[in-house]
Amino acid sequence: MLIAKVGLDGHDVGARLVARGLLDAGMEVIYTGLRRTPEQVVRAAIEEDVDVIGISTLSGAHMAHLRKIRTLLDEQGAGDISVIAGGVIPQEDIPALVEAGVTRVFLAGTPMAEIADYIGRIRNGA
């Protein structure tokens, strides 16, 4: 799984917490750092051959970035890599996110176990 932060926001505590939680659940998590472009995220995801990309976002610019990531993945033959999003995201944005290709949104405060379980199921092809 790859966890990334796109765009300009610099708060990565949430992303690091989730990464830690998933590591404790026995997963291999690649953390790409702050301020990644969609191109960088997609390239990294393909190189690392991940099952899921988790985008951590607080800024509200998430829509464009997530759509771009989904598009790039599909263009580069990586349609099978899922994209999920997490962080501080307004509830009313969720349908649009799903329409943009995000398969699941985890709002801040979601228990770690729920996230780990979801990713585990993707890994097993559910």
Added chain:
Amino acid sequence: MATFDLRRTARTISTVENGAEDAKEIVRNAYRAARYPSVVGVTGPPGAGKSTLIDRLALHWAERGEHVAVLAVDPTSPFTGGALLGDRVRMDRAASHPNVFVRSLASRGALGGLSSATTDLAAVLGALGFGRVVLESVGAGQSDLAIGMVADVVLVLAVPGLGDHIQAAKAGILEIGDVYVANKCDLPGADLVTAQLNANLDLLYPGSAGRNAARAEDGPLPGNAGQQCRHGKLTDAGGYWRPPVLAISASDGTGISGLAASADDFLDWSRTTGRYHARLNDRLRSRILDAVNERLRQLCVEAALKHRIDIGELAMGIALGTASPDDAAQRLIAALLAAPDVTPTPESTERATAPLPADRTRNSG
């Protein structure tokens, strides 16, 4: 300029990494292609700047038209089996270059077998068209020394502020480097690092940094076999190599081209004098024995099953003082060697009787 297929490379590495059945075929074909890349190993204590340096070096070679694969290894948690792979955070310059492929690897508890896994991966990457592989070591203890086994040239990093860490704690570190790198040359204490490294090298290597002509007599300290295998005896016709100590700053790029040139100079000297081939031969011999260990282990386990020997029960017996581990091992081996009673599976037969690959240790590339 042809580029490699990103997805295919990534998928192939995953297959090999996961050790699935088709992995064996991929690895076999890769070795038969015998296109060994130059493996540059980078090691040093945590915080020395390995990832930052690798970012700079990979970009340097990529800009010169080489296809460079970077392998960054991080430890797998022995408790959860998970891993946080964060080395690529510091590699975004190189990672953005089309000629560079960056892959994080979790050690997956295989510190000893990591050498074999990496050797296999290097062969696979070579077959996929990468002329250079840059390998970052785990950065803790034993595996730092193991990198000497896997790499064709080893860069050892040191930084100011760690006191006598380099000398005192890790004797082996001073024996595995082909080029020593005093990073963070802008910080106070940097000169001391360079001086200390050179002082230690003075004990083992007369002459000047880099290539040295042959001497008439051996030095006061003939050195150890490993060192001589990599750097030559003082009296060798082709001369010997004294590891240079280079001061750089990975973060601002100072000294990077000089370092890359030095690494390439060593690789060139190593090939010309035959040291490269001796080293590769050692590596492949080790790989063979590791493969033997792995297969014999599998076969013993299968033989135990066939003979209804429960290894768990053997372990309990040891705990109760009725036998030693060696006795138990002997029982398993006896079971394996009792050929008429052991019905081999098609798989174990194929594995046990497959011909060894031709010895292609002379690489003209």
